[in-house]
Amino acid sequence: MPDFLMQSPDTDETVRRPCLSAAVIMRREHINNPWQPWRWVLADVVPNEEGFGHEPRLLFKDDTEERWLHPGFNVELSLGDAEGYYLNVTTPQPCFWVVWRMEEEAALAGEPIAVPQIVTLSYHDAGRWLDAQETVEQVRAPPDVLQWLQEFVDRHHVLEAKRRQRPQSFKSLQDRFGNPARVSTGKPSGGPGHG
Template identity: 30%
Template sequence: MNVDFRFSRVTQRHIAARHVATRYSARFAAVNISELSPNEIPAPNHDGAWGANIPAKVVWPVEVVFRKRPVASRWADFEWEPVEAIMSQIAPPLRCETEVRDECTYWRWFGALMDLHPSEGEGYWLNLTSDAPCVFVMWRIDDDAGDGAVPIPAVVTASYNEAGRMLDAGDRVDRVPMPEPMQGALAEYTMKFYTPEKRRKVRRNDPFRQGASDSANALIVPPDSPAARGGQRG
């Protein structure tokens, strides 16, 4: 099946980002990211795609930024929210830097990870074909920190399905816009490991079409109802 046909919407949206994504593809295809350093970025593929070199198991280091902003509420003086998730060159462990601007405090976490799995292909496809592809961040407040409690990214994913499962489990999950380089790289990965099911055309029954089945317009009644027994009682 033609890949560009299956992912026509994704391909058209990310064709420009594909060239940017190649700068990341070889670097983030490695699973053992602890051995990587900013000076060890391999040369990108010349064809502008991952191609056959995409492994099934992929781990991307990412940076996640939270914003602490004041709010006018009787219940709280401020609120936290994730505002950015981008590809990174920094491996775990988690560590952060802070910045204050425009009356807001920003916490940038380095060393977070995004795992890609072929089993989540449908979730990636739903995300990429949406109007606004995003990154889902499941996060928690470190209550042990007392007055200095801060948000910590627990799971970062690009899968709609995985995010839905976390929400169903009662976790706190927010979305942030997915950067273009990440969209392009994710599209390449998804096109290799996921094939969307073809939409089946359902022919609607037209009561005015000659030869249309009368049963399609028949009233469905329970078998033990008076109507099913010919209107007889008892």
């Protein structure tokens, strides 16, 4: 069982979602750029521990980098996103995705700080956040998490059977506006000159 594992409490006590308890480590690293001397990157996702507390804290600092721990993320698995987890575990490098934002409120010496918002194992979640123009980074998920995720996928993901493609002659016809078109093979009726 992964070090991350816990059950997510739900409003209905009979329903519990599989859940990991995680913490995110963000790294602020010095880069050789006169306009922007520092940049933030995702460093790791680790099992959350009670001793981490509830607030971000500085883990390490020197002249070239800082590492910040952000505790308390629940990574829940949802039955409705089994395909998103399947797409993750079947890639060459299954991973955690982390959505993070620069926040002024949590500033360091007057500079904004990178604050993780969401941690997910779903390929679909990551894609939606990327489509929304959010900053999304990934780190490789450890083997015990992948085994746990694979077990969930094995139980809940159903591959859709490939449907036989209908012959082109059976496709409905549409006019240039996308409305159903009617085709008549009978003689025209009504109107001038028709008998």
